Amino acid sequence: MTTSPLLANLIEALRCLPGVGGKSAQRMAFHLLERDRDRGLKLADALREAMQRIGQCQRCRNFSEEALCAICGGASRDRQLLCVVESPVDLAAIEQATGYRGQYFVLHGRLSPLDGLGPEELGLPLLVQRLGEGEVEELIIATNPTVEGEATAHYLAQLARAGGIRPTRLAHGVPLGGELEFVDRGTLAHAFGGRQLL
Secondary structure: OOOOHHHHHHHHHHOOOOOOOHHHHHHHHHHHHHHOHHHHHHHHHHHHHHHHHOEEOOOOOOEEOOOOOHHHHOOOOEEEEEEEEOOHHHHHHHHHHOOOOEEEEEOOOOOEHHHOEOOOOOOHHHHHHHHOOOOOOEEEEEOOOOHHHHHHHHHHHHHHHHOOOEEEEOOOOOOOOOOHHHOOHHHHHHHHHOOOOO
């Protein structure tokens, strides 16, 4: 099929989104052009403005249009609690699902030397500086339970202890409503090893 260069560019541009392959990108492009040009223009404007104006908070590295995000700039958050997450998506999940009222630090990844992600790329010098301010008493480590996430958690715990701060880790184990026979072996072993007194 012969397509116009502009259409080909639009389809290719849509493929940058996660989970969007060639066919999905083509469907999206055709939909916008056939049925929803006004919203397509609105989408383009929103994308351009977001790409140009959204940066990182200078304190926690979350996405923000201002030097300090709303969480860091707000006075109602508990400054003694600092939760470290891998991405802004994880921060949003914690905010939506819990009553956590502390502050955050966003790594934008996890330690992975093969991918070129070391302490500098994750902003750990900024985290060490923040821990040295004397406000934080507990560092809640909320990295994902992957090999890299666990290595990152171990590294963060060492940083916290070196600064006299208590490191804690999110619990891992059997999901609420789950049945033991359907839980994978690694999760079950981790849950069994981390059992608690009732």
